Amino acid sequence: MTNHIKQLVAEELQNPSFFMTGEYLKVLQPLYKNGLPQVIKVDIDNVNAIAKAYVVVKDESxxxxxxxxxxxxxVLSCVETAPFVRISYTAVSKELELEDLLGLTTVLPTTIIKKxxxxxRGFEYDYNGLEFVSTDDPADFLDKLAAFLDVLETDSEGIKHLSEKTLCHEIFVTIIYHNDVASFTGLWLESVLMKRLSELNLGLTFDIYPSGKRLYSGD
Structure with a gap:
């Protein structure tokens, strides 16, 4: 089914049958490789009988x-844009040694910051730190946050100790969306995710950016 979906995406981009496909192609340029659009991911949800195909856009996230x-x-049912979402948690300390930070949790950091x-620009870090970062593959915000918490919860007590020792309690969520509307909407949190964040003693901070040319205006 994945290959069939990729072929349907290629056909729609070549000969748009949806009005919105043509409108997006006026302001966005899909990336191609070997003559085919770069479909970075296909999500198939058999329970709800839907599938999603994500296509890379030139010079955009x-x-x-x-x-x-x-x-x-x-059957193709809709064409729209999907935001880029990255989730990260960074714990830093000017006092604690890197070995001390690594000893607080068994969760492996994505990046190690050494004082x-x-x-x-030639500056030096004046602190040690551990950074945990989600994958960059396309996914809904709630799904990506749930998966990120799954990783942190493999050592919940360790992550809590890390946040307490460093006083770093914020998970950062970066969202880059297509500037085809006046503002980014529809962002919400399920109560179960709020509970999981609270149990880890962590909160959320959002950085949300519009990007790209707007539909209809050419801006």
């Missing part, structure tokens, strides 16, 4: 999103 109804046959190492 967000994606073109193709929705399919797969209940009886694979004295060079960072951007």
């Amino acid at each position: 967000f994606y073109l999103l193709f929705l399919f109804d797969i209940e009886k046959e694979v 004295g190492e060079k960072c951007g």
